[in-house]
Amino acid sequence: MQLSLNWLRTYVDLPESLEELEALLTNVGLEVESIEDRRDSFKDIVVGEVLTCEKHPNADKLSVCTVSNGADVSTVVCGAPNVAAGQKVIFAQVGAHIEKLGFTIDRRKLRGIESAGMICSSSELGLDDDHSGIAVLQPGALPGTPIARYLGFDDVILGIGITPNRGDALSHIGTARDIAAATAGELRVPTPELAECPDPEPFSIDIRDPELCPRYSGAIVRDVTVTDSPDWLRKALTAAGVRPINNVVDVTNYVMMEIGQPMHAFDLELLEGSSIVVRAAEPGETITTLDDEERRLPERALLICDAVKPVAVAGVMGGQHSAVSTSTTSILLESAHFNPSSVRRTAKMLQLSTDSSYRFERGSDPNVTLWALRRAVQLILETAGGKLRGLYDAYPSPVLEKIVALRPAFVNRILGIEISASEQRRILEALQVRILGEDDAAFQCSIPTFRSDIEREIDLVEEIARIHGYDNIPVPTRIEMNVGTRFDDQAFPARLRNLVLGFGFDEILSSSLVSRGRAGVSGEGGTVVDVLNPVSKERPSLRTSLLPSILEAIDLNIRNGMPSVRIAEIGHVFAAMEEKNFTERNMLAFAITGNAQERSWYAPGRESDFFDLKGVLHQLVEALYIDNDTIFYYDRTSTLSEHVLTLEVKGRYAGQAVEVSDAILASFDIGQPVYYAELDIDLLCEALPKRQRYVSVAKYPSMTRDLAVLVAKDILAEQITRTVQLGNPAYLKSVRVVDVFTHGSIGKDRKSVAFTMTFQADERTLTDEDINDSVDAIVSALKRELQAELRA
Amino acid sequence: MKDRIEGLLAKIRESAANLSTEEGLEQFRIAFLSRKGSIAQLFEDLKTLSADEKPSMGKALNVLRQTAQSLLDEAVENLQREKKSGKDVLDITLPGRAQHRGHMHIVSQTIEEISDIFRRMGFSVADGPEIETDHYNFEALNFPADHPARDMQDTFFITDSHLLRTHTTPVQVRLMEKYQPPIRAIFPGKVYRNEVISARSHVQFHQIDGLFVDKGVTFADLKGTLVTFAKMYYGSSLKYRFRPSFFPFTEPSAEMDISCYLCNAKGCRVCKHTGWLEILGCGMVDPNVFSFVNVDPEEFSGYAFGIGIERTAMLRHAIDDIRLLFENDLRVNHQFN
């Protein structure tokens, strides 16, 4: 909201300095977002009067004028086609700086005649884009008046951020009320001066839906002359950020900016019949609004109608047909109170927000409509002439002040300070809350109807706190903590992240919204969830897996010249199981692509492969004290790849590690292998052992034995190591594959696998004889189970 | 015999001192340690000695053999080391062997840093779903239907009753439903707003919300906790202020500003020439919120607060475009941590 300091000052005494005013407003909750001090603008530019105007003797397109500034007369050469004697003009005197043109006015000769100043167009002052000629001011403008004052620029414009609960502050008087309360100053609200109307014209107001329109007040004024507003009115509106239109419309806007009551003026001659009907729209009804748009009205939208047709959308915008124009001579003024939710629904559906709807949505005062009406009539009679022909007020069930009990002790209990009951009373009364009585240590407070936001005791606590000043509530020197109230602290995702960072992965964070086509890549169960109202049609869907995000990041970094990356992301993935039943899982994903080892002085480069990924995964699981053997499976399938390592926790899918298929990579424009793993964080958390027990370290040395076997090519390493462990051979502690190779010399359907086994006993040092039996048993198991052949 | 052993030892030491080539090493081995070398020869001669001389001389010969062997090993090792470095001198200016080091995302860093401060003040960390219901996101937080307060948060809808949460505040409702007071928790997480993506706004960002509900919690306690947080995070010399604001779920509501650390409160573009930076919103839990979760506002009171993570991180690190945070250009990510 934009406020004029000069205007504000007419209702309340303001602090000396702008800084003090800014602090005061911000501290009571009316945040000052901007201050524009216009008082120094347009120095040395004044209203001038063109006394004479003759053709330049040496130039066809130039004129030589004498211009008065009220005291002296200067000769000015002017190039504008529309300059003429007798005009009041914007006169930039010698020394004036024209900011827009970037120069300072100086005496200079133009085709032989010295010019001492410049007659300006409004565009040269940056006021508008009118380049057609010099600006011609109103005939009554007084020569010598600083143009800043003439234009209303001798003012300070305050930009105030009003929170949605403070509809009462959306006006100069509304803001002045808070200033008066905070400074214990006097609030000067003018009383509209209006002669009575002894013989009102017959006119009826019929409210069909009093819930949506509790009150409708109107006035008829005849014989008005619609024209431009006087300067004071134009200045006031311009300073408040409202564009002047004509004297009648300007007065309605002025009253709105003064007290906060939105008003509307109809051309009475264009209304049919002698009545106003307030009713809900019927299906399919349309109206052409002031902005010249034909609008289909939403059902239940509240309409203002004459005897036959809708003439305005209540509280939002008037109709084009009955708009006030320069040919208007009779008007109907509307000053009503509409239900906030109804106005909001209608404005939202029409996608139309006006100064009027903005105020009604935030709650206007039902008991100010007549004040506003009288004030407007008074100002119209002053500025447009005419005669009051009737005041009408339909108010079926008057809105009364709410009574709210406030316990001073409760205020102190919530705020944590001691504000005396008498000080609390002073603050409430300064806010125009009336204290009706005091009982049971509580004030019975009558809440003025302009404060529709105050309904409960706690709302009054806030009023007292903000006028007392939040900064006057002391900061305690110690903070108390509770013992024994910690609950499932979410430390695990951060622990996982730190582990993954330790393995050299850069953490990324991506948008959860992805394209429809990519959202479904790799999701486990369920269907893709779309948002109904996406910002971007390209990205309407919630990801079902982190894979699309990871691949998009890889693609971007490859294009940026970084083909070798290790990245990880933690984030939620989403799926719909059935209607309105959504699953959401917190996942960790990490991926490797490009070189695992860059070429260097000590080693050649090496491309990453699946086992870089698998190594990390195993270390990660081990770092969590989870037994790798219990959660990995090799016999699953995946949509991502034919090679997949699956994680299961308690029989449920908990993640996978894959080499992403070429088809998926191609759809992301990636031309190099990507190794990708994802883990369900919550499931992994369930697999965590409660605590880690110490196991005494072996006292006796271990022995190793290496074996190499020839097996069929399709036998997996895992099958060999499991077969070695079959039947728990004595003293066997571990087995590890150390070499795999194929060669024509061993037959093209076979491969050689070498592994090393470690044997150890807890009670003594082993000898060769001790383990020979075990090795024999292992060899025969391999022969039996896998048709393995022992290599020499 | 003893003299011969000592003589040979001297000779071995002398030869070993000059071993610098592979040929030299091989010659040394053949001369002293091979089957036909000098030491083997002495062992051969040992057999001719008397029975009382044999043990001591045998022992001395063994020592001699071990000495020769270890001198040889040492020379081999030296030679290998020289070969590896390519020079006689170790060039320590060569780059070290590359190690992988991961960078934490700046948003995560900020969340961790802030969470850490609140953990030290006794707050636990909780979380909640990102697909929320209208009930948790708005209704139970005292946003009436058709109220302009809903305009403060443009919403992505999933169904007529489900949406992407617009703040992390719904977690406070879930916590109060599940646990009896006292509750002292923070809840960081991702939130969504239906806004056009630009340098200043994005469809997603992160927040940390906090809640403390117990008997006798006051606005002064709220100030104490948040001032402590701000001093720990921004530095103890900062100036701060609390000013009235509006959130449907708190009453009284406030916003906390700190003196602009970018311009020393002199006024700059970032603080819009006010000298103040808004860092968080807060207030006392509204009794209407308590009534949704059956907490008696006559018995309990509480405070709540919310901090925007991206804004905090961007101010701190002079990042001028929020889109940089979610593009995952590693040239950006690598600049932090």
Ligand SMILES: [Zn+2]
């Ligand atoms: Zn600043």
